[in-house]
Amino acid sequence: MRTLITGSTTWTDAVALRRELSQLSATSVIVTGDTPGVDAIAIAIAQDLGLGVEAMHKSAEDYCRYPVDGWKGLNERMLKTGIDLVLAFHADYGKPGMARGTVHAVELAQHAGVEVRIFLD
Template identity: 60%
Template sequence: MRVLITGSTSWESQAAIRREFAKLSSDTIIVTGDTPGIDAHAKVVALEFGFAVDPMKKTNADYRAFPGEGWKGLNVRMLATGIDLVLAFHADYGKPGCARGTQHAVTLAEQAQIPVKIFTQ
């Protein structure tokens, strides 16, 4: 199972990640981006659980496709890798003007009928 982790660059707690990773099967592959916060924590916790990690980075093509918002291209590419589940961690999810990258990933996942779980704490 491929699980995309997305969320806040200022997320500090690993407790919620551990709680959710404990529910996943041992053959899980964690896919995440290249930012501090939830991406960095997800990589550390995934290794603690023995999960494979597929870290992805923004590319020049992402910035060409989405000038000034390369994260959108990264979200598109991460979801295109065959994601089975999205776990989104953002304390400000749903607040106007906040969590733009997380909301973008969630919207794309929902459009693709990929299950999504959102955590605000």
């Protein structure tokens, strides 16, 4: 199973991430980005649990496609790696104008028919 982890760059609740990642099968691979907060915590926990990790970084092409919002290109590329599940962690998800990167990843996944689980705290 390939699981995309997305969320807030200011997220600090490692307990919530560990709870969800520990429920994945031992052969699972998490795919995540290159930011502090959810991405960084997820990488550390996944490694501790012995899960596979694919940490992806924003590329020059991402910024060519989206000059101000390179994260959109990264979200698209991560989802195209064959994601089976998206776990999104963001306390401000659903608030107008907030959690833009997380909302973008969730909407892409939903449009592709990928299961999404959202955690607000």
